[in-house]
Amino acid sequence: MTSSETTPGRGTAVVIGGGLAGVVAAWALRGFAERIVVVERDRYPDEPVFRSGVPQGRHAHLVLEAGHRALEELMPGINQELAAAGAHRVSTSGDLRWLSSAGWMVDYPARMAFLSCTRPVLDKLVLDRVRTEPSIEFLEGTDVVGLLGSGQAVTGVKVRARGSGRGPEDGSESSSGSSSGHGSGRGEVRDIPAELVIDASGRSTSVPKWLTELGCRAVPEERVDAGVAYTSRLFHRPPGVDLGYQAIYLQTKAPDKPRMGVLLPVEGDRWIVSLAGMRGAEPEPGAEGFTKHLSQLRDPALREMLREAEPAGEVRGFLPGPGVRRHYERSAPEGLVVVGDAASTFNPVYGQGVTVSLFCAQVLRRTAARHGGVGHATARDARREVAAVSKTAWMMSSAEDVRFTATTGGPSGALVRLQHRYLDKVLRGATHNPEVTAAFHEVLSLVAPPTRLFHPSVVAAVLRG
Incomplete structure (x- = not known):
């Protein structure tokens, strides 16, 4: 055992996955671990561009009001930096037209808003902030290929370099990405011992499989699968257009009209448009499928907004997979905490994922401060609190998913x-x-x-x- 209950570990923390959930988790642990290592399979681009390790990144993203508050608490001034980088402030009423299953929501003097930009802009600003911390180091182009330890405690990770090439910045988006797994690299496997291991590797995490290999019990989980599929495209905003609002959200009307669409303003005077359908109403691929799905939405408002808009990119599809909630608070070895999509994956149509990842980072900082380090007591408390901060989002999204007749679980x-x-x-x-x-x-x-x-x-x- 590398740490004890009486002397909390202040040694090494390893974060599996260098996406948004991973880098904010690393930032949250600064000051409580002597060394924080983020292992990321991709190599970060120099500019805020889409990358293959974040296949969902080409689609519309929301950081909810609670997420912006959490991000600002973790990184004071970051919301101002987002605005300076071109993010649009969208009030939840007035700036946003929202068609619920019951009809258009009435406007009111909104006290809440969100900043709308593409995912690469958000990721790059957060990453730049994290890179200012001397105790955090990044292993780019590196796979985590297993865990160190036993059925009682995780004591580090096994890693292997993927090669020196930068690799493509754009990849297939037919399935979710991950920052873990076996990969294609042929480098030598080496060990990184750690007092704390954070799994932030996303939807296709390999940690449950690795825990089984260590002799741990299977992690209890809940699953719900509405069969959601996405198709998205960037558009140039037509010059001089003034709609009286900035964004539009057309919700589904379960169970008979399981299609939705959202338009958000993003940097570069562009719009990002994401269309989705549940199982049985999935968008067809390509530009023709995008146009067809747009015409099938229950209100023509979004289609009318795009009538004069020129495309600013290709149509991209995405299959998120099922919603999964893994209960590590019930069964997990010492020294392990799982955050973000690796712990709880939601149907993306509700826009909860990024915000819950930020909640998880707050949990890590709070529990590390409580115990003065990154020892086993910190990990145990963090697992319980991660489950607590994700419970409401899971309850709401899974309860809505079951409205659709083709949903399983x-x-x-x-x-x-x-x-x-x-x-x-x-x-x-x-x-x-x-x-x-x-x-x-x-x-x-x-x-x-x-x-x-x-x-x-x-x-x-x-x-x-």
Whole structure:
């Protein structure tokens, strides 16, 4: 054992995966570990461009209001830097037209907003900040190929270089990316001992398999799969256009119209448009499939916005795979914490993933500060708190996914049906009552718990409606 309960470890922390979840996790541990090593299979580009290790990066992304608050707490001034890099501030009401399953939401004096930019801009600014920390080092072009330790404790990782070439910056997006796995490199395998190992390797994490190889029990998990598929494209914003709003979100109307579309303003005077469909209504590939899916949305507003817009890139598809919540707080060896999509993967249509990853970074910093280092007590507390901060997002997304008839897995029963009926009433109230709309946005932005929708004033407005 490399650390003890009485002397918390302040040695090495290894982060598997150098995507957004990994780099903010590394940043969160600064000051509590003498050495923090981020192992990333890609080589970072010099400029903010799309890269193969983040296949979801070409699609519309949201950092919810709660996520921006978390990011600013972790990296003071970062939101101002995003705005300077071209991110657009979009108020959740007024700037955003939102068509829910019940109809268009009414405007109100919104207190919340989000900054809209492409994923590479967000990733590059965060990475640049993390690189200013001397205790954090990056192993680029390197695979993690296994864990060190036993069924009782993880004590480090096994790594292997993938080669010296930079490799393509653009890759297939038919499946989710990962920063772990066996890869194609033929370098020598070497060990990196560590007091703490953070798995931030994303949707296709290999850590559950490696834990089995160490003799650990299988990690309990929940799964829900609505069969969502994406297609996205960048457009030049037509000169002089003034729509009176900046963004539009056309939600699905389960179960009969399982298609959605979103348009967000991004840097470079462009729009990013992402279309999605659940199982049985997936977008067809290519430009023709994009145009066809656009015409099948339940409202023509998005199609009308793009009538005069010129494409600024190719159509890109993405298959996220199922939603998975892994319960490491119930079963995990000492010295391991799993964060981001490697711990909880949500249907991307709800825009929760980045924000929950930032919550996980806050957890790491909070628990390391509580125990004064990165020892086993820190890891145990962090596993419990990661589960807690992801619970609400999972509950909301999985409960919505099961509305679609082709969904597999997920919650069921009378309580879920009761939740659906009440939320339907809330959404109807949000089409005409500003107080209901504001409460709904607070919950969806993860700044308020779902109980906010049961505040007496909201319940009264819903019942009156």
